[in-house]
Amino acid sequence: MVTSITSETEFDALKSNGLSVIHFYADWSEPCQHMNNILADLVLEDEFRNIKIAKCLAEDFAEISLKYNVSAVPKFILFRNGVQVDVLDGADPIQLNKKIQALLTKGDKTDQKVEDISLRLKSLINSAPVLLFMKGSKSEPKCKFSTAIVNLLKETGAEFSTFDILKDQVVREKLKTYSNWPTYPQLYINGELIGGLDIVKELIENGELNDLLKLNNSKPNLNDRLKALTHKSDVMAFIKGNKQVARCGFSNQLIKILNQTGIDYETFDILSDEEVRQGLKVYSDWPTYPQVYVKGSLIGGLDIIKELEEAGELISTLKGTPTFV
Known part of the structure; x- marks a missing residue:
């Protein structure tokens, strides 16, 4: 359904998140009515389901029209997250479709890149029942904190794998955001973040770490x-x-x-x-x-x-x- 703008507040809210297309039109204009019919068909297309499509009577919202240089109708303004990213003057459904498709493709690539990183991190932290992200390896830690946590894990007798963050800068930086944990080392059990060195020390002192490590055999991994x-x-x-x-x-x-x-x-x-x-x-x-x-x-x-x-x-x-x- 094409949204009819009824207030400046609604206009601001509609363009603020995601991709939106707003048609500035006039009731008396036949080209505008034609394009409104085109938009009504577009919103039914599955590929456009995540796009907000609206129409705004240019004469009723003079301040908005002035702000976006609407001097003639029909005029289409395309927004992404509140920012104007493209514009189309005139009744040209083919060009409008091309502009929307171009923005969708650009957005898909950006979203895909973010998703690819998240998928890679998710796959990594689920690649072993007990996984430690650290500087260096189990046999050759490269910092005192990594050395300390490796020694503590070895004392438990549990099997664990490691990932050397010094060899992958993307993982090193993005995992901090992904797990909302700003420092290394980081210990995961069954894909769940346990914490860093201080947390592991606390769990050992409380007698809880061994219980967590035993659970890794009872919960199936994602694969x-x-x-x-x-x-x-x-x-x-x-x-x-x-x-x-x-x-x-x-x-x-x-x-x-x-x-x-x-x-x-x-x-x-x-x-x-x-x-x-x-x-x-x-x-x-x-x-x-x-x-x-x-x-x-x-x-x-x-x-x-x-x-x-x-x-x-x-x-x-x-x-x-x-x-x-």
């Missing part, structure tokens, strides 16, 4: 959990929502196609578990959803399923033993 989930049914679909209520256009299309095959399958709602949602992307090296698995092996996403359906191979693939795509 084990993902393996179990992908093998839960012969055909598993990881989607947004479930069979009854799909929560995005791609998931809805996939469910319709799978239902038409008549083959039994189960779904997992990735919106219900952020750890699975992010971890599965790394586990299967497949960055998007939905994802379909047959007997634990990845088939692919919606496009692959459509290709198999068009080629008449979908049912045999779902029944057989697939290969990775």
Whole structure:
């Protein structure tokens, strides 16, 4: 639905977060009415679902129009997080679409970069049941704090792995923000931050560290959990929502196609578990959803399923033993 701006406060709020497109228009202008119809169609497109689209009567909001140099209508101003990033004068739906697509692509790349770093860190801290981020290695610590915590862990007799932050500046800097812990060393058990040297000393004094270390054998790590989930049914679909209520256009299309095959399958709602949602992307090296698995092996996403359906191979693939795509 295209939002109709009714106040300056609403205008400021709408453009303040994320990507927004605001159409300055006039009721008497036929080109404006045409573009309002175009916008009404755009908001229904799945690829634009995260964009806020609004229209603002230029004559009713003279101060806003003056601030953004609206001297003729239709005029479109594109904002990202409150900052004007592009503008379009005139009724040109093709150019408007191109400008929105360009901003989406730029935003996706920025978001993907941040997400890639977060996924890498999440994968790292879950790569071993007990993991110590330190300067140097278990056999050759490179600072007194790392030496001290390594010696304390060795005294417990527990198995632990280490990651040398001196060899990876990105991990060294970003992990501080990711875990909201500004110093090293950092100890993780089952992917959960325990703390640094002082915290480990306190846990030893209180007799709690050994209990935490014992727990690492009872809680499955993320990869084990993902393996179990992908093998839960012969055909598993990881989607947004479930069979009854799909929560995005791609998931809805996939469910319709799978239902038409008549083959039994189960779904997992990735919106219900952020750890699975992010971890599965790394586990299967497949960055998007939905994802379909047959007997634990990845088939692919919606496009692959459509290709198999068009080629008449979908049912045999779902029944057989697939290969990775």
